[in-house]
Amino acid sequence: MLSGVRKSVRWLLVLTGALLLIGLYLLLTSHRAFALDETGCLQCHGTPGLSKTGPSGQTISLYVSEARVNTAAHRYIDCTSCHTSKPHETAITLNKQTQAEKCGTCHSYQYKLHAQSIHGQQLRQGVTEVASCLDCHSAENNPHAVIRVLEYSAPTYKKNIAGTCAQCHAQEDLMATFGIVEKVYESYMRSFHGKATALGTYKTTELDKATCTNCHGVHDIKSVSDPSSPVAGMENLTKTCVSCHPGAGPEFVSGFLGHKEASPRYVPAAHYTEILFTTLLISVITFGIIVVLLAVRKYIANRWKETL
Amino acid sequence: MTTYSGTIPAELAREEHVTRFDIHQRVQHFFLMVSFTLLVLTGMPLKFAESGISKWWISVLGGVEPTRLIHRGAAWVMIAVCVYHALYLLYGIIVLKKKFTDIFPTKNDFILFFQEMAYFTGLRKERPRFPRYNWREKFDYYAMFWGIPVMALTGLVMMFPVVATRFLPGWVLPVALIAHSDESMLALTWIVVVHVFFNHFVPGVFPFNPSIFTGKLSKERYKVDHPVEYEKLTGQSVQSKEGN
């Protein structure tokens, strides 16, 4: 009788334990997303090292990381939506323009804007150093690792955008070949907007300052000499600032150094203030340090802490 | 800063301490010290934004917005201290008929400065005989007259850039940032290197000088640091001697 009760209690315990474990397993694994791979492409392409030899003899990796695909924006889109149902019939191009066109088959709005931007215009003329979809949407330039734009790890998340543009715009040699001599990234990071964005946390309330795309646009970035650029000319630039600084007038905007440094010819007041204050700083502090050093020398000579 | 007219205050003959700062001066200095420290702690990470320490410190404070909020709050405290000081001076001059002559710069300060340098370098045997305020203390005080207005005006321009440029030319914005940024380094290094050194790290005072916090300084110390004032207060003459 007693042993029967004990037995059923023991079974009850085992059962609850098992249920708890199953629940825990489900709980811990539920957040894991799995890519939709209805056609079983990853059976072969999920193997590291799968590659083919390109037309000019180079090895092209055909490995598609399942881990990457699982966290990508397109994880619920089957491989064949992008690759057609006969993927092995079309050779991959590894060409920025055709890749962009592929993205454009679904994202036609963004594609059209981009095609008219300075980056897209140049891309269509065969200049490959400019930004295309994957340069801004995947940290590894991987078509299968496009991150949703509002994820913290996305290259397009506001806090990361400056770094994304800096991949190219902080390369002085590359920019010089296009006649862009201003150090746009450095100067942005020196500005209040840049410092505050870099120091801010990932919370949106911390990221209300301007980053590159707030002033230049996103898919519709224009050359700054294009009159339709949001930073071209006083009128456009004022509109851009006013979007975040209500009531800003022409004087507010004229005080903006852009990416240039102050010089005797450009905002001379700022240039001379810098010289004045640096001179003041150096001379006063040198004076202070000399006095302190002389005092220290004397006190050591008199022996430290020996009173009176 | 009571004006002593040559008579010996009765309590001074008995007490071990000399009253050096009144309660207003101590309160002003306290808030100056607290607000300045907060301003440095919340301003420097913005100036040196790329350094790892700044990033760590900002995350401790909870992000840039809390940091900027503290900077602004402390800035208003500092501005309030200035207003307090101005009222204190006005009230002292108009109502209490004080002269505040002790803090005026005089030709003697230059002489004392060279005497002290001579003393430090060993060219002179005795310490210079300082009055109530020595040249360093006067320098500190007048440095405030330059430093705080510069910091406050440039800071307010950056706080209200749109309002400021409604009646000021646009170039004040970059100028304000540069001036604020550089002047902050000047103030910080001066206070840490010179002010704190001479007030706390000198023999006989180390590790702590209570005068600005309690208002009192020991007679012994006073004799050494401000012999001229001591003589005026007590009528006793003080022999200068070598030593700190």
Ligand code: HEM
């Ligand atoms: C007294 C009134 C002061 C006001 C109104 C003021 C206000 C400001 C403002 C508005 C900024 C711009 C950053 C932001 O918007 O958050 C700033 C930056 C800064 N402040 Fe102040 N501040 C004051 C005093 C001080 C003092 C006493 C110090 C330190 C000695 C200081 C150190 C700094 C530093 C280092 C920066 C960063 C500058 C840079 O980016 O290079 N501030 N302050």
Ligand code: HEM
């Ligand atoms: C951070 C720690 C600070 C300490 C420990 C400190 C300590 C002192 C002490 C002990 C005195 C009295 C000196 C005497 O007996 O004559 C003094 C005076 C004074 N302090 Fe400070 N102070 C500090 C910060 C500041 C700051 C931030 C300011 C202004 C921005 C300031 C401005 C003054 C002025 C104007 C005087 C009166 C003139 C003088 O005696 O030098 N102090 N301080």
